[in-house]
Amino acid sequence: MVQGSLAKQYPDIVKRIVNEGHFIASHGWNHTNYMTLSSAAIISDLTAAKQAISSASGVEVAFFRFPYDNYNDTLVDLVASQHYAIVMHNVDSLDDQYWNAAQTTTEVMTAVEKLGVLGPVIRMHDTVIETANTLPGLVPQLIGKGYKFVKIDECIGLANSTVTNTSLLPPAPAPTTAAPVQHESNKVITNSAASYTLYGTTIAFAMFAAYLFM
Template sequence: MKRKIANSLIFLLCLFIFAQSACEKGEMVIPPDEAESPSVEKEPSPINEIDPSILLDEILAMAQKGMIKESSYDVWQTTIAQVEKEWGKPEQVDRAGYGIYASFPEKQITIGYSDDGEIFDIRSYAINLHEITLEMMEKKLGKPSEIRELENERIYVYRLENQLELKMVITNQTEGVDHLSVFNGERAKASVIEEERDYHLDIKGTSNQLSAKAWKDMQKWRKDIVSFSRDYDHIYINGPNKKKVALTFDDGPDNFVTPAILDVLKEYNVKGSFFYLGSEVEKHPDIVKRTYSEGHFVLSHSYHHVDLTTLPEDKIRLELEMAGNAVKKVIGREPAIFRTPYGETNGLVADIADEEGYSIVLWSIDTLDWSQKESENIVNNVMENVRNGDIILMHSDSEKTETAKALPKLILELKARNYDLVDLETLLSIQGYKTE
C-alpha cells in the first residue's frame, strides 16, 4: 500500500514538474482530447458586409466633408506630413496632374498633394467598392455631372459644393467601381506653384515660303500676342514647365486628312485636341463623333473662320454660339476651350469669350504646315524648338496631307525625348467642356 502511494506521489510530482517546465518555456499544455481533435478554422468575415446602397450613402456623406470613409484625413486642411507621421512613408511616389501622388497599398489609399504638402485628392481602392455597379450608383446618386472616357477606364464625376468632386472610376476590367476619388479642385489649382504661372514661352516655327515682309509681320504678331496674353488669366500660349506637350489640330474636320490623323493617334495611343469649325462639324458629324469617342477633345475654332477682331460684339457672340451649338448637337457637350481664327485676339474678343465661358488657347510652336507643307519641315519645326509645356499647332483640313504623314515620326521623336503627349485639359488644368 505504501509503495502504491509512493508511486502515485512520484507520478504527480513528475506531472507537476513537466507542466511547470512547459509554462516557463511559454508553451501551452494541451489536454489530450483537444490535441487529438481536428482544428477548425474560424470562417473569415465576408469582405463586403455593408449593403452597397448603404455604402453609397456613407461615401456621399463623407465626400461632402472632403473625406473618404477609410481615413480621417480631408482635402481641406490636412497635409501629407500629417499622414506620414501616422502612417509612415508611402510605398510609391509619382508626379502627376496637379501635383504629387503617394500610394499606401496597405491602407488601400492614394493621396494627391501639392509641392507645399497640401492634400487635394484622396483615393480609396477599398475592395468593397467592387460591389457597386453603375446601375446602383446612378440609382442612388443620380446621373453624374460628367463622364470622362479614358483608354482603360470611365470616370463618373459628381460635382458637390465648394469645388468638391466625387469621382467613381470603373475600368474595362471591372464591372463594379475600381476606386473612388474625393477631389478639391480649388485647392488643386492653388497648388500650381508661382514659378509655373510665370512660365511664358515665345512662339517658334519657320517657313522658307514666307516673304520678308510676311515673316517680319509674323514676328511682330507673335511678340504682341504673347505680351497681350499675360494680361488675361484665361488666355494661354503654353502650359507649365513640365515634360508635357499638347498636339492640336485646327480647321477640320474633313473626310480624308482628319481620319488619317485619328488613325495615327490611335496607333500610338496619343490624345489630341481638335479645334473644329462649326460649319465643318455640320458637314462631317461622323468624324466628330469618332474624334470624341476615341478620347480626343472636340473644341471650338468659331463657325466661319473669320477674323473676330474685325467684327462687332453681336457677331463675335454669334460665331461662338453657333460653333458651340454645332458641336453640342453632335456629341452632346459644348466646348469650353476656344482658339481664335488666325490667332487674332483683342480685348473685346477676350472679354466676350470669358463671359461665354471659354478659355482661349493659342500655341507656342507653329509647325507652319499651312506654308512650308513638307512633312520634314513640320517635324523639324517641332523638334528643333520643343520645350516643356509647348502647345503645338497643326491643321487637319483636306489640304494637310503632309501633316498626317509627319505625325508618326513626330510622335516617336517626342516620346524618345521623354515628352508626355497630353490633351489641353490635362496640360493646362482647365475644363475642356462646359458643365450644365
C-alpha cells in the same frame, strides 16, 4: 478645334473625334476674323458654333481658339464672358507652309527645345497630307525627349479645374477628386510663365485644318 459650320456638315467626323478619345474645342462658326466683327456678331458666332459642335459631338465645348490667331484684350474679355477658356498654341509646326515631313519635324523639334520647361501645344492641320506622314517620325522623337502626349486641358493644367468640356450624354458616376482649381477666365492660355502651372513633360497636338478644323 472645330468650325461650327462644318461640324453641322460633317457630324459623323466630329462624333468620331470624341469617340476616339480626342479633346474637342470651338474655332468659331466659319473661321471669321473676330477683329472685324461687332460684339453682338461675335456672341452670335460663338453661340452658333457651340450649338453645332455640341449637337454633333454630345459635348458642350468650353474651350476656344481665335480664328487666324487674331485677338486683343477686348476680344479676350468678350469671349471669356461667354464662359470659354481661350487656348492658343505655343508651337507652330508650319505644316501648312512647308508641306514637307522633314521640314515640319525640324520646325517642331527646334521650337519645342526652345520652350524649355513649358508644355508644348503644337498647331498642325489635318488637311495637310504631309502632316499624316510627319507624325510617325515626329511622335517617337518627342517621346524620346521625355514628353507624354495628353489632351490640351491636361497639358495646360485645367484637366481638374472648373473650366471643362461637359458631356451632354448620360453622366458616368462622379469620381472622387480634390476640390476643383479656380483659374482666371479672362486670360489666354498658352503655357506662358505669366499664366498657369507649367508642365515640362506633357505635350499636346492642336489639330486645325483648312476646311473642317481650320
